[in-house]
Amino acid sequence: MRTKRMNVRSLAALLGIVALLLPAAALAQPTRLEVVVAAVSNDGTQVDAALASLAQSFKRNGLAYTSYKLKHSANLSLSPGKSASIPLGEGEAKVTLVKAGEGGTVTLKLDAPNNAPTFDMTPGGEFIQQVGTIPDGKLFLIIRR
Amino acid sequence: MELRKVQPDDLTLVKRCRDGDKEAFRLLVERYQRKVFAQALGMVKDKDEAMDIAQEAFVKVYKYLGHFKGDSSFYTWLYRIVANLCVDRLRKTTSRSPTSQEYDDAIGRDEMAGAGILSTRLGTNPQKSALRGELAKKMEEALAQIPEKHREILLLRELEGMSYEDLARILKIPKGTVMSRLFHARAKMQRLLADYVGEAQMVEGLGEE
Amino acid sequence: MESACHSYQMLLSAYSDGEASPRERAQVELHLSSCGDCRARVEDLKALAATVSAHLRAQVDEVDFSSFADDVLKRIGPDEPGLVERMRICWAEVMAYHRTAVISSVATAAVTLAIAAPLIWQLATRSAAGQVPQVVLRQMQLENPNIQPVVMDMGDGKTLIMFVDQPAPGAGAATPPVLKATPPTGGDL
Structure with a gap:
């Protein structure tokens, strides 16, 4: 009987330690982000392989663009308070990891030429914003985890 | 004062x-x-x-x-x-056919087509003078040809500027039906006016109901 | 016609009337930003509406209404003295009866609505989002007050922000921003 209770206690203690360590571990590890800049337009029908899923998702949502060209792509690794800049052809955008919260949610701030949104993102999330206008189309910045 | x-x-x-x-x-x-x-x-x-x-x-x-x-x-x-x-x-x-009223509230094959043709030909602010003569005649014919309930809703919307909510109330139909009925009425009008604007391509891809 | 366009046809009609819901309007504007054909279709709808309206107005304007009311009164003829009075009494009775009926039914409706509305709202927002949002917008700072953000939950954890910055074709110009700069915390977009 006693050993059983002991086991339960040590298990609870272990769980408590793990629970305390988890956020620390999350804070310690920088957050990986993938950023993509895409020129999306009705000029031609070229769809770059890396943008095929974006094209499908746009189409599903009623956007009738025909051409998806990859302009830039990079993998970022950001710690809280750190920023990285993303070239947009003319000008650039800046992405900042404001904080890494519980449950893997991070708060990001994007400084783009037209808009500076702050948003929370969980793993698997994808944030897309128009960051410019090109002939017969638009320039999009995609941030994924 | x-x-x-x-x-x-x-x-x-x-x-x-x-x-x-x-x-x-x-x-x-x-x-x-x-x-x-x-x-x-x-x-x-x-x-x-x-x-x-x-x-x-x-x-x-x-x-x-x-x-x-x-x-x-x-x-x-x-x-x-x-x-x-x-x-x-x-x-x-008249002895109207009783079915002429109720055949097309479901989403049928009505489509707007011929993108940009009407607006190019008619402009968005037609002067009354432009409505005399041939267009006025065509318009009258077109209005006479569409089903009564379509004429009714077009009239209330375009002449009275009634909101969808008021239309729903006055016609005793759901708001969704107001939306679809107006859409079908307009699609029919566009099709009937296609002759006038002289574009054969307006009927391209349009099925019969 | 593109299949994407096909599904928008009915909405375009409501959109051109300024009668699309905010969500529908966002969807339409998003589509219009990518599709010249549908922008032209919206112009067509406006041209048609304006033409039909001008035509009907012209038809009514041709009619002389100056003696209309007199003609109606002539058709009514002289008053029978008792009638109006009788009608008044009848009306008073009807009102006396209906006032309670109306008040009680309004009260019932209000209570029902008070209970149902939050439930319906929950259902609506849940079904609109489909799933737990993976991106939640906290704040936006627009650099240019003339641009309008269109924020879309694209499903699969994707959120898209687009800007309608060109003089929007027709109705778009007069429509207010689809989303306020700061949505309620935790609101799904």
């Missing part, structure tokens, strides 16, 4: 009518005569007959003011009186 003259609202006028105030009744008539005539014209398509119905409608209003419960707007009540008179009249004069 001149005080702004405030027009009494419908219910005030109705109350005064009930007390035997003929001037109040005259004000009500003058307020709604154009609407009533337009509605009747939309339904019976003949000007003299529409005029006759419009007058008869107001005679009925006067006679049955006691039946007006005041829980709907006066115009809604008036609208139904006119609609009923038109239906009676049409029943008497």
Whole structure:
């Protein structure tokens, strides 16, 4: 009987330690982000392989663009308070990891030429914003985890 | 200092009518005569007959003011009186096929097509002068050809500028039906006007209903 | 016609009337930003509406209403003294009866609505989002007050912000921003 209770206690203690360590571990590890800049337009029908899923998702949502060209792509690794800049052809955008919260949610701030949104993102999330206008189309910045 | 003259609202006028105030009744008539005539014209398509119905409608209003419960707007009540008179009249004069009313509320094959053709040809602010002659004739023909309920809703929307909510209330149909009915009415009008704007491609891809 | 366009046809009609819901309007504007054909279709709808309206107005304008009210009064004839009075009494009775009926039904409706509305709202927002949002917008700072953000939850955890910055074709110009700069916390977009 006693050993059983002991086991339960040590298990609870272990769980408590793990629970305390988890956020620390999350804070310690920088957050990986993938950023993509895409020129999306009705000029031609070229769809770059890396943008095929974006094209499908746009189409599903009623956007009738025909051409998806990859302009830039990079993998970022950001710690809280750190920023990285993303070239947009003319000008650039800046992405900042404001904080890494519980449950893997991070708060990001994007400084783009037209808009500076702050948003929370969980793993698997994808944030897309128009960051410019090109002939017969638009320039999009995609941030994924 | 001149005080702004405030027009009494419908219910005030109705109350005064009930007390035997003929001037109040005259004000009500003058307020709604154009609407009533337009509605009747939309339904019976003949000007003299529409005029006759419009007058008869107001005679009925006067006679049955006691039946007006005041829980709907006066115009809604008036609208139904006119609609009923038109239906009676049409029943008497023509033997319409009963199915002509109800065949296309489901999302059918109506589509808007020929992107940009109408706007290029008609412009968004057609002058009245442009509406004389051929276009006016074409318009009249087109309006005569679409089903009655489509003509009715177009009239209320384009002439009265009624909101979808008011349309739903007055026609006693759900708001979603207002949306689809207007869409079908317009698609039909576009198709019928296609000849006038002279574009064969407007009918491209359009199925028959 | 593109299949994407096909599904928008009915909405375009409501959109051109300024009668699309905020969500529908966002969807339409998003589509219009990518589709010249549908922008032209919206112009067509406006041209048609304006033409039909001008035509109907012209038809009514041709009619002389100056003696209309007199003609109606002539058809009514002289008053029968008792009638108006009788009608008044009848009306008073009807009102006396209906006033209670109306008040009680309004009260019932209000109570029902008070209970149902939050439930319906929950259902609506849940079904609109489909799933737990993976991106939640906290704040936006627009650099240019003339641009309008269109924020879309694209499903699969994707959120898209687009800007309608060109003089929007027709109705778009007069429509207010689809989303306020700061949505309620935790609101799904």
